[in-house]
Amino acid sequence: MSLKIPKVLTMDSFNFNNKYVLVRIDINSPIDPESKIILDDARFREHAKTIRELIEGEARITLTSHQGRPGDPDFTSLNGHAELLSSILGVEVKFIDDVCGPAAREAIRKLNPSEVLLLENVRFHSEELLERKPELQAKTYLVSKLTPLFNYFILDAFATAHRSQPSIVGFPLTLKSCAGRIMEAExxxxxxxxxxxxxxxxxxxxxxxxxxxxxxxxxxxxxxxxxxxxxxxxxxxxxxxxxxxxxxxxxxxxxxxxxxxxxxxxxxxxxxxxxxxxxxxxxxxxxxxxxxxxxxxxxxxxxxxxxxxxxxxxxxxxxxxxxxxxxxxxxxxxxxxxxxxxxxxxxxxxxxxxxxxxxxxxxxxxxxxxxxxxxxxxxxxxxxxxxxxSGEPLPGLEALAISAQKYLNSL
CATH class of the missing domain: 3.40.50.1260 (Phosphoglycerate kinase, N-terminal domain)
Known part of the structure; x- marks a missing residue:
């Protein structure tokens, strides 16, 4: 069988020093329905590799992720996720209970080099629940409001790469984008x-x-x-x-x-x-x-x-x-x-x-x-x-490939 894996850029392709970087991670984890305590930190520890590299490179880091689905008992805020990620990284991960509104955008602008901000559960924003072609997702309110604030987008959420949602496939069409270390390993x-x-x-x-x-x-x-x-x-x-x-x-x-x-x-x-x-x-x-x-x-x-x-x-x-x-x-x-x-x-x-x-x-x-x-x-x-x-393309990888073709000449 011929290789079906598209060519994508990695973090080695860019210099993130002092740049505003949006990172789509996947820290969706099992949660106790009563206490709301996160029961498994495996994904947090995996993503720490990418985040630490950005911290050491003095990037201004904004993280976005989801937790659960609407109607499910684990569909919760990411406030606790920020606390757990802080303890794993050994640095403060700031949290804002906003996805792409004025409060979120202001918090992003105020980031200093090596600071980390986690946005609220991206699925609290209704557009994220729709799966559509990348060209349409690039025009969503979510993508259009956040894109002007960033220099780069890193997709590190392999676990969600089979979803054609705005936070996965929209940003690669509007920002210079690459695979994070988890995505690269996958x-x-x-x-x-x-x-x-x-x-x-x-x-x-x-x-x-x-x-x-x-x-x-x-x-x-x-x-x-x-x-x-x-x-x-x-x-x-x-x-x-x-x-x-x-x-x-x-x-x-x-x-x-x-x-x-x-x-x-x-x-x-x-x-x-x-x-x-x-x-x-x-x-x-x-x-x-x-x-x-x-x-x-x-x-x-x-x-x-x-x-x-x-x-x-x-x-x-x-x-x-x-x-x-x-x-x-x-x-x-x-x-x-x-x-x-x-x-x-x-x-x-x-x-x-x-x-x-x-x-x-x-x-x-x-x-x-x-x-x-x-x-x-x-x-x-x-x-x-x-x-x-099963032979189906991964929308997240396909979107990164489009980004690579679009921006390769400008590197």
Missing amino acids: IEALRKIYGEKEGRVFILGGSKIRDSLKIMENLLVNKVADKILLTGLLALVFLYAKDVRLNSQVVEVIKEKGLMGEIPKARELLRKYSEYIKMPIDGAIEVDGRRVEGDIESLKGRIMDIGVGTINLYREEIKNANTIIIRGPAGVIEKDEFRIGSEKIVKAAIESGAYIIFGGGHMRAIVDNITVSFHGHMSTGGGALLTFL
């Missing part, structure tokens, strides 16, 4: 996926079955995947499609989740690409609070993890990989007894010496429990990664 990881000529092993699990089927079709049609190892609910759907005798409880789960309509697609992929797709040969269920393993057809009850036979089978495939992409856990990782499959797969991948890309989310918790470092990349954006792997 782009390099994507290049790694498509750059290897052979030895690309995808380990797909989790519960997003429709997305996974789309991803699998794109990977197989375009010969990106040398092997796809299935786990979790996705594996059960394919086992059902292969006419493996699953117990009634497993079949009921497939029905309850409305996945019977996906069986024909899974069956079609197996018919065309069976030599590339590997499925579990055994699994684990819970009996009286204990983990009990057995072959797939003999198990009675909800299958909650892959078994040791499958772990060994997949370990052999992993040994020969040059690049490994892991998305979604292999089992019900909320229960310690059923984290085993996920942990063993991650350990095998790390020990293989291959370049590993983890799909973020649940995988971060597994990896953090096993090692502090590995050869590869932890993606910050599950949705964006899914969009790209």
